[in-house]
Every structure is written in C-alpha cells, then in structure tokens.
Amino acid sequence: MINVNIIGSGVAGLCVATELIKKNVQITIIDKSEVPGPDSCSWWAGGMLAPWCEGESTEKIVVELGQESIPWWAKNVQGVVEKGSLVVALSRDQSDLLRFQRRTNNYTILKNEEVNQLEPDLKGKFKTGLFFKKEAHLSPRNSLIQLKKSLKQKGVEFVKKEFQFGNYFKKNNEIIIDCRGLASRDCQKNLRGVKGEMLMIDCPEISLTRPIRLLHPRIPIYIVPRGKGIYMLGATMIESDDNKNITARSLMELLNAAYAINPIFGESKILEIGVDARPSYPNNIPSIRKKDNIISVNGLFRHGFLLAPALARMVSEYIFDNKIPEILSEYNS
Amino acid sequence: MKKFYGVKIESQMMLGTSQYPSPSILVSCFKKSKASVATVSLRRESGGNNSGKSFWSIIKDLDVKILPNTAGCYSVKEAITTAHMARDVFDTKWIKLEVIGEEDTLQPDVFGLVEAAKILTEDGFQVFPYTTEDLVVAEKLLNVGCEVLMPWGSPIGSGQGLNNIFGLKALRAHFPDIAMVVDAGLGLPSHAAIAMELGFDAILLNTAIAKAGDPVTMAEAFSHAIISGSLGRKADPMEPREMASPSTPVFGKAFLE
Numbered sequence: 044m045i046n047v048n049i050i051g052s053g054v055a056g057l058c059v060a061t062e063l064i065k066k067n068v069q070i071t072i073i074d075k076s077e078v079p080g081p082d083s084c085s086w087w088a089g090g091m092l093a094p095w096c097e098g099e100s101t102e103k104i105v106v107e108l109g110q111e112s113i114p115w116w117a118k119n120v121q122g123v124v125e126k127g128s129l130v131v132a133l134s135r136d137q138s139d140l141l142r143f144q145r146r147t148n149n150y151t152i153l154k155n156e157e158v159n160q161l162e163p164d165l166k167g168k169f170k171t172g173l174f175f176k177k178e179a180h181l182s183p184r185n186s187l188i189q190l191k192k193s194l195k196q197k198g199v200e201f202v203k204k205e206f207q208f209g210n211y212f213k214k215n216n217e218i219i220i221d222c223r224g225l226a227s228r229d230c231q232k233n234l235r236g237v238k239g240e241m242l243m244i245d246c247p248e249i250s251l252t253r254p255i256r257l258l259h260p261r262i263p264i265y266i267v268p269r270g271k272g273i274y275m276l277g278a279t280m281i282e283s284d285d286n287k288n289i290t291a292r293s294l295m296e297l298l299n300a301a302y303a304i305n306p307i308f309g310e311s312k313i314l315e316i317g318v319d320a321r322p323s324y325p326n327n328i329p330s331i332r333k334k335d336n337i338i339s340v341n342g343l344f345r346h347g348f349l350l351a352p353a354l355a356r357m358v359s360e361y362i363f364d365n366k367i368p369e370i371l372s373e374y375n376s
Numbered sequence: 377m378k379k380f381y382g383v384k385i386e387s388q389m390m391l392g393t394s395q396y397p398s399p400s401i402l403v404s405c406f407k408k409s410k411a412s413v414a415t416v417s418l419r420r421e422s423g424g425n426n427s428g429k430s431f432w433s434i435i436k437d438l439d440v441k442i443l444p445n446t447a448g449c450y451s452v453k454e455a456i457t458t459a460h461m462a463r464d465v466f467d468t469k470w471i472k473l474e475v476i477g478e479e480d481t482l483q484p485d486v487f488g489l490v491e492a493a494k495i496l497t498e499d500g501f502q503v504f505p506y507t508t509e510d511l512v513v514a515e516k517l518l519n520v521g522c523e524v525l526m527p528w529g530s531p532i533g534s535g536q537g538l539n540n541i542f543g544l545k546a547l548r549a550h551f552p553d554i555a556m557v558v559d560a561g562l563g564l565p566s567h568a569a570i571a572m573e574l575g576f577d578a579i580l581l582n583t584a585i586a587k588a589g590d591p592v593t594m595a596e597a598f599s600h601a602i603i604s605g606s607l608g609r610k611a612d613p614m615e616p617r618e619m620a621s622p623s624t625p626v627f628g629k630a631f632l633e
Contacts, residue, residue: 100397101397102397107614142587145589146589234430235428235430235431236398236430238427260533282426282428282430282431283428283431284427284428284429284430285427325398325399325400325403325434326398326399326400326401327397327398327400328398
C-alpha cells in the first residue's frame, strides 16, 4: 500500500486527499496549525464557484477547469447553492459592464425588472445585469470542516506538526504532496503573495440569495451570502505578501461599495476582518510540479475552491494512471 | 529626442505596471512594446514595508528605467511621504508626482501639485508632474524647478483620448524646449499617434493596455502608433488646405471629348 503524506490542509490539501482516498492508499495530512483554521488562506475565501465570471480577467484554462468544481463540491459537501451569480455596475460604470459582457460567456442579459425579480433587495438600482445561471457558491469554512470530517471517517490521519522538507529522505512506497501554499516558497522561489482583504458582516435586513459582483474601475467587489443575514464582502487584490493588517483605505472602499449596492448595508454589524496573501505564480495560474516522489500543488491564486477539485483529479490521475496533468510545470527548486 | 533630466530614453513609450491580468502578461507587454520606462505605484504595491518585494523584483528585472509614482495621493503630505518611500525602495531621484484633487475625475489638484513639486525639487528629486494642459500651471511648475511636464490627455483610465487638442497644442508651442509626456486617458493607438504628431516627446500608458482583451497585442499596437506619430512629426507634414489639389499632374492631359 502506498503511504501518502499531504503537507498543508487548506482547500488544495483536503481536495487532493478526498480524491486519493478513493484509491488503496494510507493518507496522513500534516499541518503546522489547527485545521481548518485562519492560518490557511482558504479560510478567508469568497467561496464563489464562478468559472464563467472569472473568464473576464483570466485564461481559458481556468474557465474550463473551474467548471469541474460545481459538481465536485455538490457531491462532496452539503450546502452548495446553485443559484447562479449576478454582475451589475452603477449607471456611470456601464462601460465596465459592456467589457465584462464581451469577455465572458454563458450569461443572460437582464433588464431592470428582471434584476429586481431575482434580487428584490437591489431595489431597482441597476438598470441591467448579467446573470450567470450555472454558477454556484458555498461556505468555505463549513465545506472544509465537512471534508475533514469525512476524511477522518475514511481513516485519514491528521497530524499537527511542521514538516521539515530539508530533512526528508526519499522512501519507497511513499509520496509527499506539498500543498502548503505560500509557505512553499522555501523551495519555489517564483511564488508570490497577492494580498486580499475581506469583511464578514451581519445585515439581517437585507436578503440576497446569490453572489453579487459590483463592477467598478477602482474597487470591483463581490458580496457572497452566507445565509442568516451574514455576508462576505471582498476582496482586494494587492501585490503584497502582507497577511496581517487591512488598510483604512481598503476597509472604506469595501464598505463604500456595499453601501452603494444598498444603503441598509450601512447598518451592518462587522463580524470579522480577514487578511491573507494568496499563493500565486507569475502567470496567476496554478501548477502541479513533481520532483522524485514529491508532488507540489500550488499557485491557486484567487481560485482555490474553483480549481482545487480539478487539480486533485489531476494529481490522482498522475499517480495512478500516469496521465500527465494539463498544467504540469518543471519543478522549480 | 529631448532628454528627461539629462537621461535619454530608448523608446518614447512609458508603461504603467498596474491592473494586468498577471505579472507574466505585464512582462510580455514590456518585451513586445519595448517600452523604456516603467511607472510603479508604490502605495498599492507595498503595504508600507517590504511586503511587495516579489512584485518589485519582477519590475526591476524588466531592466528599464523606473519611474515611481505617487498615484492615489490626495494631499501634498501624502505625496511627499510616498516620494520618500519610493526613493528608498527604487534608489532613484525620479518621481512621477500625482496629487489628486477630485475623486471622480482623478483630476490633479494643481495647487497642491505646485507646492509638492517645489518641496520635492528642493529635496533633490527630479519631478515628473502629472498636470492638466493649463499654461499658467505649467509655467509655475517650471518655475519651481520641474524640467519635465506630464499633461493629461483626458481623465485617468477613461480611454477618451485627447480631450483638448487646442490646449495641448498651445502647451507644446509655448514651451518648445521642455520634455513633455502625454499621460493618462488614452484608449486607442490612434490617440497616441495624434499626441506624437502634435510634438509630444513620449506617451505614458497603463489602463489602455492592461485592460485590453489582449494586452500584449495592444502593447505592440501602441508602440507602432507612437513610432508612426513621431516619424510623421519629424517628416514635416503638409498643411491641410481648403480645396483639392490633384496628386497627378493634369497639365497636358488629353481631352477625350
């Protein structure tokens, strides 16, 4: 039997484990922190499964691979909401909506009254919108907890310790899968952090059923409903490794955008402020790398929940069917 | 070609480094366009400490002249603090000075601009002020020691092109010896060509390229347009005239009727 040690238990590590446990393997997941938890940037994710929307600013492969995520999550966790997502812009930013429309597909164009039917709490503010009907969203924390629970039931062992790559010697019948995200910079120099800042707010007076993306030339934001009047408001994208503090400017801009969507958001309680840095390669596309018996899965950028299922499938096919992943790169050590 | 604070630049295209889909695409845009100067917005990329260093090292590896800017600063004090941070990080005296006066149009606060330009110049900076086409402001900027001017084409990121050609022509004619860069508001390569035909010395672009569907191809298109406009200006174009002037001689042409 093959022993698989997965290092890092963010969304990448847990999805890989969920795919590999179907095979005849013994899996141990090693993480230096209590998991799932705030030390992993998956904890702060938006949880949008929005491959077509992402097509606006990313490459085709993300749109294609991202489509696998919706059935995968629906099969593996409870609480995936398949109600699409809605993209809107204030009247003065209509040219941004036209551009979004040109760069994406698989949407319908909604008129004012149709936007209102879909989301009455937008209060007729948007004269048009793009509805991506096939998209979905989930609660990242809840989903990670469910994956961990079901992995444990299937015999996966979780160990809390720091794995020392420097001291590791290759063993037969053992595979190491490095899913540490930004921490893998000790062996991958071209990983960088892209800072994201988000808020969790409580606003029971507003009822939205699907993620809303508000386009804006400076501060495009999204609001993802977490149920029971709780919303995730995010997220900035800043070229920085800082994962500690939100700036006053970001906080103001996020809140301002929510206020623009519906002024009642001004009455929200702020439950949490989250900051983390997304592990990213220079092309902002994830990559699977292999050296000896170490496989690395990294660079998920802002697409953790969207791309982890496809990456997990590829890792499994790579190990058991010898199928070369679509996004295999040279190991860069 | 005019020099910028004594420095000759290789191409007349300057390129911003924000808003690209990825750093790889940013690097390809520089390669394809052969832009010779990269502007870097320090505020957004740094977080105030060394946390932006992975991104800066990508910019430094471009091997082009770096022009840090004070984008997003709304006061003289903010702009000066950012300029000092930039000098430390990038080890250059150059600073593109933006003091924004109005949030919706991102129009420069020209009063704050002159004040900040004076303080920075006295402190040894070589200031590239982002200004309007206003002649009086231009004069004041030159008086406080600026040797380069960066008039806008139209509001930042608007893609509208040159909103006041008359004003830009007057600015060019008024200060024929000053190096001037048209900065902001361009959307199409033809906008850049027109600015070069008017006699400006370089073009600074960012959004028009970074936000194009295919940024790398757009970068190439702009670089051709800038070369075309510049060559057109150099070649001393004809004056427009009211009436047609046949390009084939008619004298001696046979009458068939």
